[in-house]
Amino acid sequence: MLDSTDRKLLQLLQQDAHLTANDLGAALHLSPSQAGRRRQRLESAGYIRAYGAKLDAARLGLGVQAFVQVQMASQRPEDAQSFTRLMMTQPEIVSTWTLTGDADYLLRVYCPDLAALNRLIHDVLLPHRAVARVQSQIVMDQLKQDAPLPL
Secondary structure (H helix, E strand, O other): OOHHHHHHHHHHHHHHHOOOOHHHHHHOOOOOHHHHHHHHHHOOOOOOOOOOOOOOOOOOOOOOOEEEEEEEEOOHHHHHHHHHHHHHHHOOEEEEEEEEOOOOOOEEEEHHHHHHHHHHHHHHHHHOOEEEEEEEEEOOOOOOOOOOOOO
């Protein structure tokens, strides 16, 4: 179970993963060694999966963000596995979710331009033998950035 200090530590790390044990200790009113041990315990227990940098897609030339819904024609396990493998090989696809409802998958993609999105849909997704339908929504503006998890 997480106590209030663990939750506060996780909130701080979501805001800035570079915080040192000294920084965390000061913010949590703990010694640096206590803060460091808590962080290690949370990492070992799987609460902290990884550390990373948030990059600016537009500055990197990825001007088109889209959500792509995929409806499958087949629900056979081997087709789902094949489609999952396909998702893993496409760097433009940054997240994939399985869903309830009409669409079976929701993909979050970043492409340099509309032509690249078109190629992804028509040359990669639609030719897959188990894909029945693809529908895309192009992001016009992201009003709220990917936020920390609510703790």
